[in-house]
Structures are given as structure tokens and as C-alpha cells.
Amino acid sequence: MYLLEQLVNGICQGSIYALMAIGYAVIYGVVGLVTFTYGEIIMMGSFSAFYYFIIFGDNLVFALIAGFITAAVVGIVVHKVCYQRFLDAPRYISLICTIGMSMFLKNFATIVFGSEMKGMPAFMSGKYIELGSIRIAYMQLLIIGVVIVLSLLLTVYLKNTRMGMKLRAVSQDKKAAALVGINVKTTTLIGNCIGCGLGGVAGVLLGIYYNSVLPTMGGMAGLKAFSAMVLGGLGSIGGAAVGGTLIGIVENLGIAVTSSGLRDVFAFLLLVIILVVKPQGLFGKKGN
Amino acid sequence: MLKKILVIVLCLAMLVGVFAACSDKAEDNQEPGATAAPEENTEPIKIGVAAPITDKWAEYGKGFEVATQMAADKINGAGGINGRMIELVVMDSKGDPKEATDIARRFTEDEDIIAVVGDFSSTCCMATAPIYTEAKMVQLSPTASHPDYAGMSEYMFGVMGRQDAEGPFVAKYLANKYLGSEKLAVLYLNNDWGVAAHTNILKGAEEIGLEVVALENFVDGEKDFTATLTKIRQTNPDTLCLVMFYNEVSIISKQIAQMGWDVQVCALGPGTSEQIIELGGEDVEGLATSTPFYVTEEDPVAWEFKTEFESKAGFTLNVHSACAYDALTMVAKAIENLGDNVNREDVAAQLAGMKDFVGITGPIVFTADGDVFRKYKIAQIENGEWIQMTDYDYAD
Numbered sequence: 001m002y003l004l005e006q007l008v009n010g011i012c013q014g015s016i017y018a019l020m021a022i023g024y025a026v027i028y029g030v031v032g033l034v035t036f037t038y039g040e041i042i043m044m045g046s047f048s049a050f051y052y053f054i055i056f057g058d059n060l061v062f063a064l065i066a067g068f069i070t071a072a073v074v075g076i077v078v079h080k081v082c083y084q085r086f087l088d089a090p091r092y093i094s095l096i097c098t099i100g101m102s103m104f105l106k107n108f109a110t111i112v113f114g115s116e117m118k119g120m121p122a123f124m125s126g127k128y129i130e131l132g133s134i135r136i137a138y139m140q141l142l143i144i145g146v147v148i149v150l151s152l153l154l155t156v157y158l159k160n161t162r163m164g165m166k167l168r169a170v171s172q173d174k175k176a177a178a179l180v181g182i183n184v185k186t187t188t189l190i191g192n193c194i195g196c197g198l199g200g201v202a203g204v205l206l207g208i209y210y211n212s213v214l215p216t217m218g219g220m221a222g223l224k225a226f227s228a229m230v231l232g233g234l235g236s237i238g239g240a241a242v243g244g245t246l247i248g249i250v251e252n253l254g255i256a257v258t259s260s261g262l263r264d265v266f267a268f269l270l271l272v273i274i275l276v277v278k279p280q281g282l283f284g285k286k287g288n
Numbered sequence: 289m290l291k292k293i294l295v296i297v298l299c300l301a302m303l304v305g306v307f308a309a310c311s312d313k314a315e316d317n318q319e320p321g322a323t324a325a326p327e328e329n330t331e332p333i334k335i336g337v338a339a340p341i342t343d344k345w346a347e348y349g350k351g352f353e354v355a356t357q358m359a360a361d362k363i364n365g366a367g368g369i370n371g372r373m374i375e376l377v378v379m380d381s382k383g384d385p386k387e388a389t390d391i392a393r394r395f396t397e398d399e400d401i402i403a404v405v406g407d408f409s410s411t412c413c414m415a416t417a418p419i420y421t422e423a424k425m426v427q428l429s430p431t432a433s434h435p436d437y438a439g440m441s442e443y444m445f446g447v448m449g450r451q452d453a454e455g456p457f458v459a460k461y462l463a464n465k466y467l468g469s470e471k472l473a474v475l476y477l478n479n480d481w482g483v484a485a486h487t488n489i490l491k492g493a494e495e496i497g498l499e500v501v502a503l504e505n506f507v508d509g510e511k512d513f514t515a516t517l518t519k520i521r522q523t524n525p526d527t528l529c530l531v532m533f534y535n536e537v538s539i540i541s542k543q544i545a546q547m548g549w550d551v552q553v554c555a556l557g558p559g560t561s562e563q564i565i566e567l568g569g570e571d572v573e574g575l576a577t578s579t580p581f582y583v584t585e586e587d588p589v590a591w592e593f594k595t596e597f598e599s600k601a602g603f604t605l606n607v608h609s610a611c612a613y614d615a616l617t618m619v620a621k622a623i624e625n626l627g628d629n630v631n632r633e634d635v636a637a638q639l640a641g642m643k644d645f646v647g648i649t650g651p652i653v654f655t656a657d658g659d660v661f662r663k664y665k666i667a668q669i670e671n672g673e674w675i676q677m678t679d680y681d682y683a684d
Contacts, residue, residue: 119567210511255515
């Protein structure tokens, strides 16, 4: 019973990781590159919600939208600075550029927002469902719900719309996509914005779940998102979702049997084990 | 062309950002003009202050900065140390031992700096102790309370009190006598201080037969306590004792409320921090903590200090800032006692021999190790404000 409750905690945290990883997978798909700015984009999403709550009051839906828009706008800047000019250049140039951008955003946030921790308002505090002896907080259900809805929306968007088809085409092969008349630059930009926006929403959820925001919160978040995506298979959106959830569950069950100090040990141990057994990730394609 | 200009502007913006982040240090680093005139001896006496002014312990660090400056201003206003003014060299350690050791090297290399007040955390103080000891320079920490810290060398001092006094007080009087706890759970921050503090709580609990049903820890930087709290709730304690500082205390209080768990919470470490109330809001209502110092209107000198501090700092006085004020005053007094022969090495002996010092936080006489045993009060949050609940005689 007790482990079931920890499983719920794990799924909840895992669903936030999953959303981050899905955003990362979209970016990796269309841009074709690993980005190191993602953690800071998550942080920016978190901060936009924090300021939204201060200025406009506690409306969660609009805060999530604010997080999406802010992160997408930062995504445009990242795209213009780090990717657009280097699409045909060696890959490491963009890569280094995203590292620089990540440092810039972190320091920028420290100067503008201040380095101290800020508290997020609590939503549905103290309300929970009791199933036998398991407690599930409304907050947790809400987070899981938001992530599921967004994942479904993204799937529908990618599968059933013209833009989604373009995005998938660019993910598969940029040159071939250009040959059939797709504007690769614009499509990449839009894909990058969507990925960053999802990261921003994940940032808002993270802030609410942890009750705090910090300029330095992006580092570990970005690393977890990246790990979750690699775990699921590079660029596979479904894989990223599964990978994120798995990491969350393993972390929380790990804490349940040992201590919270070992949280990251479990997360990364899982990553290493899966990569040793299945180097392409859980759902990755071989020989890519 | 336009794009090129844009790129250049963005690059410049990045550079400015990076330099702005470092600018505080650059200023501190500037050596004063090399036109020293030792014969006259009217040049200022420099005292280093190392404090976590930014990052996770910023409230305490800013308190250090304001309080030490207040102490320096007061001494300078009364004519300084034997006619020489005090000049503080304040550096930001961010609560990071790596930064703290860098600062220690810079302080010890600057020959004009006579002694150092700082740092905040026991970990930082213990990391820098060998560096200061080698330079025979006093490090008087306002807050380090690890029982091993002051004993590390004859140049290490602390005024906060020791964990082997506060830990047992928390178990016996705060948890058991005041809150009526019979089944205690302890959650501590896993660093030097947290380990020392919680072992002493356990010791105190064992002495009075208070049952400790859960003992959990976390590493610095942890934000999600749901799994740990679920684990602790399973053992069904009536009181949860948090051994950590204000950020984590408020996050945990919120997460406890979020999971709908009704448990009495007490804390060792944060003191009467205003940030707890700011960050925790309604969810920290009823939180009780031990503190070696709490100002009431009955003490006019301390009350005046509190009012002045609050107008300068912009937040409520906490014990850590009061200790910083006393620490600087003590160092200044020790240097004054040296007369014309101001040197680093002799400050330690002067501090150790000081018997009649009475500061804002009460009389301070160092033990053989160089720290202090203190008595404690209990404060609790009521209607969004810290209220003193018991006085020093509660433990008698």
C-alpha cells in the first residue's frame, strides 16, 4: 500500500519529466541537435508563471499559457542566435552556442529576478482523494491530467494537421523535405517554439509542484529531460514520455527504500543500465 | 548588415551580463593606493566579512552585511579603534565552500586585513579554517555551530552557541516539553552542520526516552520532498522536526499542507527568519523553533538595535544578524586592546582572554575551544508573525 502511494508520487513527478522530455524530443527532431539551453527555457517558463501570479492573481490556466508563450518566445531567440545561422555549419558550433546561451539566460535571470528562492502559490492545498489507505492529492491529479492532455494535443497536431506533417517530414529528412517544397527554416522555427513552449509549461508545473522557483533550477531539470529522452530513444516522442515517467517512478521508489539523498543516483543508474542493454534507447530505431 | 549589428549587440549584451555578475568581486578586489604611511597610523583598519549575500541563504548573508556595517559605523562614530577607522571588506561566498576558500585566500593575501568575521555555514567555516590558521588570522563566525569547528585551531571562534547544547534542547524542551511530542520524526539537511545537529537531537531524545520513529535526510538543492514525507508519514509521528534553513522549511511546510497531512512541525536552524513566513504563508502557521536570541520590548538597547536594523535591512531582525553585530564588535574590541601593535596573530589571544563582553545577544565568554554555550528561547509563528513563547528559564 505504502509503495503504491510512492508509485503515485513517482508517476506525478515522472509526468513532469515526461512533458519536459517530449518538448526536448520535438526540438531534437526538427533541429537535429542536442540543446543545452532547454533547462533555462524551463526556468523562464517557471518565472513567467511566478510573475503572472503576482500581477494577475492565481489563475492556473492562464499561467500555463503564459509559461508556454514566454518559453516559445525565448525559443525564437535561441533559434535566431544559435541555430538559424549555423544550419549548414558543423554541428558543434550550434552546440557550443546553446551552452553560451544557457549561461547567459541563467545569469540574466539571476540579475533581473534575483538569486534568492521565490515561493509559488499553492493550488488545491490539502485536498486529496483517499483510495483505501492511498492518498492522491488533487494537485498530483491535476499535473498528470495537464501532461496527458498536452501530449494528446501534440499527437493530434503532429498526425492530423498539415503543419504537423511538415514537422514530421523535416524531422525525418531536411533535404528531402526541402525538395518537396517545405520551407525548412520556418518549420524548424515553429517546431523549436512548440518544443520550448512545452518545456515552459513543464517549468510552470515544476514550480507549482516544488512550491518554488530559482534561476538555477534549470540545470538539473534540463539534464533530467535529456536523460528521459535518451532513455526513450533519441527523438522518439512516445519514448520520451515513457522515459520521463520511468525516471520519476524509479526515483521515488528508490527514495522509498533508501533516502532522498540518493535520488539522482537512481535516475542516472537507470539511464546507464538501459543504455548498456539497449544502446538506442527503449523505442529508438537501430542504426540511425 | 542589420543582422550582423544585431548579433554584435547580442554578444555585447552577453558580455555585459557576465561582467555584471562578477562586478561586485572586481570592486572588492581593488587594492587601495599604495601610498601607505605607516608612521602616522591613521589609515583605516580593515576587517574582512565573508557572508552568503546571494543565493540560498541570502537573508542571513544580507543580515550579516547590514549588521556588521552598523557595528562598524557605531565604532567609527565614537572615534574608531584608537583613532583609526574600521573599513569592512565584504565578500559574497554564496554559501559555497569553494567560494569561501577563494575568499579566505584573498583575505589572507591582503596584508591590510587584520581579522575576518564570517562565514555563515559550518561547512564554509570548516573549509576555510586551515587557510586562516596558516595565516594566523582570526575567523570569528557569527553562526557556525558545529561542535568541532571552533576547536579546529586557536584562531577559530564562534558566537552562535554549539549544536551539542541546542540539539538536546530541541529534543527535550521544544519537542517534548513544549509541543508534548512522544513520537518524533527528524528530517535533516545532509551537511556538516545538519549531521552534528541531528545527532545531538537524537542524543537528547534518548536521554529522556523520547521515541524517534523516523530519521531521513536530503542533500542541498532538493526541491521535491513528497516521497520523503510520504515515507515519514507512514511511521505516524506526532511531531516532525526539521533541521535545515528557511527555504526548505517553507517548501516542506507547503508540501505537508498539500498532501493534507496534519502534523506539528518544529525546526532547528532557520531562527526567526522572515523568509519562512514570506515563502510559506499560511502553511507555516504554528511552526515552532529554538533561538538563542529574541528581542522583546523589555530590552531597550536590543529593541533600539532591532528598529535600526529593520529600517536599514528592510526585513525583520533574526538571531544570525544580531550575532554578526556582536562578532564585529568583539573583533574591534580585541584589536583595540592591542593598542598600537596591531597585528593578525595577537587578535586570537585577545578574543580568548575577553571576559567582560556583553553584546546585543547577551554576555559572551569563549570556552577553551573558542565557542560559546548558550541558552535558548522558543518562538512560534502566530497569525503570520514570530512570537516568543518561552524565556531562557524554560530549560531550568
